[in-house]
Amino acid sequence: MAQTGKSSAKRSKPSYFMSILGVSLVLFILGFWGWMAINANKLSQYFKENVEVRVYLRENITSRDSVALTQYIANKPYVKEYEYVTKDLARRKFIGDGNEDWKNVLDANPLPASIDFKLRSEYVNSDTLATIKKDLEQNISVSDVQYPQSLVDKILKNMKPISLGFLIAAIIFTIVVIILIDNTIRLAMFSNRFLIKTMQMVGATRWFIAKPMDIRAVINGALSAILALIGVFGLVSFMEKQIPELKALRDPYWFTILCICLLVIGIFISLVSTHRSVIKYLKMKLDDLY
Amino acid sequence: MSDKIVEITNANIYQGDNLVLEDVNVTVNKGEFVYLVGKTGTGKSSLLKTLYGDLQLKQGTGTVVGFNLKEMDWKKVPFLRRNLGVVFQDFQLLTDRNVNDNLKFVLRATGWKDEKLMDEKIADVLDKVGLKSKGFKMPFEMSGGEQQRVDIARALLNSPKLILADEPTGNLDPETSDEIMQLLFHICRDYGTAIIMATHDYIVISKYPARTLKTERGRVEDNATISI
Ligand SMILES: Nc1ncnc2c1ncn2[C@@H]1O[C@H](COP(=O)(O)OP(=O)(O)OP(=O)(O)O)[C@@H](O)[C@H]1O
Ligand SMILES: [Mg+2]
Numbered sequence: 001m002a003q004t005g006k007s008s009a010k011r012s013k014p015s016y017f018m019s020i021l022g023v024s025l026v027l028f029i030l031g032f033w034g035w036m037a038i039n040a041n042k043l044s045q046y047f048k049e050n051v052e053v054r055v056y057l058r059e060n061i062t063s064r065d066s067v068a069l070t071q072y073i074a075n076k077p078y079v080k081e082y083e084y085v086t087k088d089l090a091r092r093k094f095i096g097d098g099n100e101d102w103k104n105v106l107d108a109n110p111l112p113a114s115i116d117f118k119l120r121s122e123y124v125n126s127d128t129l130a131t132i133k134k135d136l137e138q139n140i141s142v143s144d145v146q147y148p149q150s151l152v153d154k155i156l157k158n159m160k161p162i163s164l165g166f167l168i169a170a171i172i173f174t175i176v177v178i179i180l181i182d183n184t185i186r187l188a189m190f191s192n193r194f195l196i197k198t199m200q201m202v203g204a205t206r207w208f209i210a211k212p213m214d215i216r217a218v219i220n221g222a223l224s225a226i227l228a229l230i231g232v233f234g235l236v237s238f239m240e241k242q243i244p245e246l247k248a249l250r251d252p253y254w255f256t257i258l259c260i261c262l263l264v265i266g267i268f269i270s271l272v273s274t275h276r277s278v279i280k281y282l283k284m285k286l287d288d289l290y
Numbered sequence: 291m292s293d294k295i296v297e298i299t300n301a302n303i304y305q306g307d308n309l310v311l312e313d314v315n316v317t318v319n320k321g322e323f324v325y326l327v328g329k330t331g332t333g334k335s336s337l338l339k340t341l342y343g344d345l346q347l348k349q350g351t352g353t354v355v356g357f358n359l360k361e362m363d364w365k366k367v368p369f370l371r372r373n374l375g376v377v378f379q380d381f382q383l384l385t386d387r388n389v390n391d392n393l394k395f396v397l398r399a400t401g402w403k404d405e406k407l408m409d410e411k412i413a414d415v416l417d418k419v420g421l422k423s424k425g426f427k428m429p430f431e432m433s434g435g436e437q438q439r440v441d442i443a444r445a446l447l448n449s450p451k452l453i454l455a456d457e458p459t460g461n462l463d464p465e466t467s468d469e470i471m472q473l474l475f476h477i478c479r480d481y482g483t484a485i486i487m488a489t490h491d492y493i494v495i496s497k498y499p500a501r502t503l504k505t506e507r508g509r510v511e512d513n514a515t516i517s518i
Pocket of ligand 2: 334335336456
């Protein structure tokens with residue numbers, strides 16, 4: 001029995017290493033998931049903000065009316081950016097899209113002028129778009145309002161379940177991570193139980209015993225998070241190399257938040273479960289340790 | 291406090307819900323050496339645990355080195371233990387550091403700060419147990435008897451008035467047991483430290499006779515009052 005105490009005191013260091021590694025592994029997976037969740041949101045936002053609404057103008061409206069309409073549209077909260085497309089610009093765009101010029105066939109330009117605008121992502125849903133369309137069509141200068149309904153439907157159908165699915169999965173995953181980390185750390189603390197008891201037997205206070213282990217836990221938690229972040233950075237840059245389009249979705253703001261979250265989760269879980277298991281062993285009777 | 295180091299009256303000692311010892315009345319005076327004997331499972335360790343605050347005293351009254359056992363809680367136990375020395379088999383040295391560091395660790399844990407005073411104290415207790423020059427040895431480089439001496443040195447660090455020893459010679463050969471017993475008696479005599487020692491070793495008792503308490507049938511009997 002005496003031997004148990006001896007060897008376990010010796011093993012306490014490598015098991016710290018294992019717990020750092022274990023914690024950083026789960027944090028790494030969590031971090032990568034977080035990055036994917038951010039990208040999924042960015043991707044849906046990216047698609048949504050590329051939906052274009054075209055407001056076609058009647059022929060022969062006064063420039064005053066067209067300026068008024070442009071003003072009206074520009075001031076709408078749902079407009080992200082807009083462009084006034086003159087008849088001539090419409091023709092050039094038409095040809096630019098690879099269509100044949102009609103100059104030889106027709107005298108007049110049949111394409112109407114339009115105001116094209118892109119929407120802010122939060123306004124891209126079927127009801128809102130219908131309301132916007134209705135509102136604009138009431139304007140006397142407007143002949144027609146068009147937007148790619150089928151594309152909108154597709155975006156809404158495909159993007160929504162992904163984001164929600166991600167959220168649910170992320171929550172479940174976080175809980176699993178917490179349990180895993182808790183177990184890893186408790187295992188590491190298990191080998192410290194004789195050390196804890198020894199300190200207690202000689203009259204060390206709980207605070208004195210717990211303090212250095214808590215400090216260690218904060219350091220270990222931070223180390224794990226940093227290791228995990230290095231891994232996430234590595235994997236993300238590897239993926240960006242494979243799929244260059246991903247670079248367009250880069251968002252330093254959210255990435256910083258992700259880093260901070262991993263750091264906080266790492267330190268917090270490490271500290272709480274270390275402290276909990278120290279207290280557990282402090283409360284235990286010596287006989288129960290074997 | 292007078293000279294009474296331990297005073298237990300009408301105490302019932304429980305392990306969980308089981309009554310292990312009933313109506314315990316024990317008084318130990320300054321500088322007294324007391325054996326605690328009895329068959330396996332009769333409650334020797336339980337009595338010692340009550341004395342060092344590992345078991346709550348639920349019924350009866352008890353005072354140990356001036357601490358009221360009835361008022362013991364996890365906040366006060368550390369301060370009780372600083373006034374005790376505890377020696378027993380399961381309570382080993384830390385193997386990842388040498389003897390000096392083992393002892394220094396205990397001093398730090400009990401509130402010592404001054405390096406020089408700590409070094410002096412360590413030299414002092416090692417001298418007392420006859421290990422003056424062995425401070426730099428690792429525990430695994432020492433014999434069982436030497437390790438037991440270090441345990442005793444550790445118990446002496448905070449100059450306790452009472453040492454509680456649970457089978458300190460249990461693992462040792464007769465010669466080494468002899469050395470340890472001589473050391474304990476020397477500490478008891480020369481520093482006025484009271485010692486309560488649980489043991490199964492009747493050879494030791496006959497060689498170094500002293501007052502003896504016996505746990506039997508749920509009671510503690512004292513050969514100072516009745517013959518056993
Ligand atoms: N942690 C514990 N939880 C519950 N019961 C216990 C516990 N420790 C001891 N006991 C019980 O309390 C009784 C007294 O045990 P104790 O350890 O005090 O005996 P002991 O006289 O020291 O025996 P030994 O000579 O074997 O060391 C025994 O019946 C034992 O089964
Ligand atoms: Mg026992």
